[in-house]
Amino acid sequence: MSTPDLHLPTIHLRPPRNWINDPNGLTFHDGHYHVFFQHNPHGPDHTGIHWGHHRSTDLVTWEELPPALTPTPGGDDADGCFSGNAVSDGDRMLAFYSAYRTDRWWQPIATAESRDSGLTWRKHPGLVIPTPPEGTSMYRDPYVWRQGERWRMLVGASVTGERGAALLYESPDLVDWQYRGPFFADGPDVDGGWTGWECPQYATFGDRGLLVVSLWDAVAGPRSTRVYVGGEEAGRFAPTGHGPLDHGPDLYAPALLHAPDGRWLLWGWSWEARDQQWSHEAGWAGVLTVPRELSLTENGTVRQQPASEVLGYRGRKVVHATGWSADDDLGEVGTAFDLTARVRPNSDAPCGLRLETAPGEHLDIVVDPVAGELVVDRDHASLDPRAHMGRYRIPLSGQRRSVDFRVIVDGSIVELFLESGESLTVRCYPTGPTPWRLRAFGEPEHIVDVWELDAGGRRTAIGHDELHTAA
Numbered sequence: 001m002s003t004p005d006l007h008l009p010t011i012h013l014r015p016p017r018n019w020i021n022d023p024n025g026l027t028f029h030d031g032h033y034h035v036f037f038q039h040n041p042h043g044p045d046h047t048g049i050h051w052g053h054h055r056s057t058d059l060v061t062w063e064e065l066p067p068a069l070t071p072t073p074g075g076d077d078a079d080g081c082f083s084g085n086a087v088s089d090g091d092r093m094l095a096f097y098s099a100y101r102t103d104r105w106w107q108p109i110a111t112a113e114s115r116d117s118g119l120t121w122r123k124h125p126g127l128v129i130p131t132p133p134e135g136t137s138m139y140r141d142p143y144v145w146r147q148g149e150r151w152r153m154l155v156g157a158s159v160t161g162e163r164g165a166a167l168l169y170e171s172p173d174l175v176d177w178q179y180r181g182p183f184f185a186d187g188p189d190v191d192g193g194w195t196g197w198e199c200p201q202y203a204t205f206g207d208r209g210l211l212v213v214s215l216w217d218a219v220a221g222p223r224s225t226r227v228y229v230g231g232e233e234a235g236r237f238a239p240t241g242h243g244p245l246d247h248g249p250d251l252y253a254p255a256l257l258h259a260p261d262g263r264w265l266l267w268g269w270s271w272e273a274r275d276q277q278w279s280h281e282a283g284w285a286g287v288l289t290v291p292r293e294l295s296l297t298e299n300g301t302v303r304q305q306p307a308s309e310v311l312g313y314r315g316r317k318v319v320h321a322t323g324w325s326a327d328d329d330l331g332e333v334g335t336a337f338d339l340t341a342r343v344r345p346n347s348d349a350p351c352g353l354r355l356e357t358a359p360g361e362h363l364d365i366v367v368d369p370v371a372g373e374l375v376v377d378r379d380h381a382s383l384d385p386r387a388h389m390g391r392y393r394i395p396l397s398g399q400r401r402s403v404d405f406r407v408i409v410d411g412s413i414v415e416l417f418l419e420s421g422e423s424l425t426v427r428c429y430p431t432g433p434t435p436w437r438l439r440a441f442g443e444p445e446h447i448v449d450v451w452e453l454d455a456g457g458r459r460t461a462i463g464h465d466e467l468h469t470a471a
């Protein structure tokens with residue numbers, strides 16, 4: 001029997017094998033939440049990209065369906081069906097996507113529809129937007145939504161002046177699109193380089209709006225995410241502030257779903273933070289985050305928390321600890337768990353929680369009262385040098401004495417959420433076999449609760465067994 005891959009997440013969405021990247025086409029349609037994603041069903045590399053597909057009625061139990069969109073040989077999307085979104089329009093679901101060919105620098109906008117809840121798809125002939133406007137040097141990733149009587153679309157771009165841009169189109173009928181100019185553009189963000197925005201997304205809260213973009217630059221390629229807070233003035237987005245959507249190194253291309261109960265839900269792509277050869281050996285790469293609820297607080301800050309449905313994966317409670325002692329062993333936690341903590345430093349010394357996975361191998365969550373920050377330190381999170389290292393910070397605003405947070409660990413993905421709303425996503429690849437243990441260090445006063453996470457039988461794959469049989 002082969003040893004289980006402890007890095008492969010269990011409750012997070014991804015197929016059992018092969019490559020995934022961006023979440024796409026997030027829609028509620030026909031009683032289902034649909035989560036599509038960039039997917040190579042044939043290997044662990046970013047090539048021959050399809051739209052993979054999961055759907056769920058409750059965000060807990062998920063069915064994996066056959067890929068929705070497949071590149072058409074010789075067609076406009078011959079080299080990949082790149083990112084986009086979908087809308088529910090009466091009895092059909094309509095997908096807008098970026099048609100990728102290696103012989104074009106831009107990705108025109110193509111469409112496809114499904115009338116059977118996403119089981120089968122028919123591509124529309126031709127392109128809804130064949131060419132980008134003048135002065136554009138990168139162009140892809142449509143995001144379509146309904147606003148009042150009209151449909152609107154943002155497309156990610158880089159425009160003259162090396163600025164990232166979300167270009168705005170409008171349509172009465174989802175067929176004829178009028179270009180209205182940049183909804184918003186900003187940058188450049190890189191010295192001597194240029195910036196482009198991928199996967200622009202827009203959430204509205206009354207007359208306020210959040211514009212979420214993924215920053216791509218000529219030097220590093222995909223880099224990080226940003227959220228602009230603002231509102232609309234004369235058909236353009238006018239920001240009042242911005243910040244990182246996530247404080248970790250491993251979240252990109254987040255996408256939004258407007259749920260029927262009014263919530264804005266968000267999934268992101270967490271890429272591998274290890275040597276490519278290692279993911280080849282593992283046979284898979286990339287994972288989607290848990291669904292997060294994105295909201296805007298009364299004082300205008302952005303708040304992200306796991307969607308309440310994520311509680312549905314909690315199993316047995318494995319730790320309940322309240323304490324105040326040096327080097328406190330809180331017990332075994334397994335490889336997939338959901339942790340809530342209140343940590344209150346007793347001195348100026350850093351203190352926090354340590355996930356210990358093998359002797360000398362640990363991931364630290366540190367509250368540094370002097371620097372006024374929470375640090376996630378993965379410098380020692382893997383004994384294997386092929387894993388990326390680094391220390392990542394969230395500034396702690398105000399005069400907080402105690403820090404409340406929640407951490408979801410599932411194999412190699414770690415998602416941390418401060419109660420105040422900041423998130424930090426990081427990947428780590430412990431070599432230590434189970435059991436993983438949790439410790440408190442630096443004598444904090446703490447309250448920690450940990451539940452095992454378990455997908456149980458809540459994952460099924462239908463209609464494409466051939467993709468899931470052993471290679």
Ligand code: FRU
Pocket residue numbers: 021022038049082083084098140141198199222252253
């Ligand atoms: C973002 C991105 C998109 C593109 C897709 C290709 O990660 O580069 O801009 O449409 O991935 O897979």
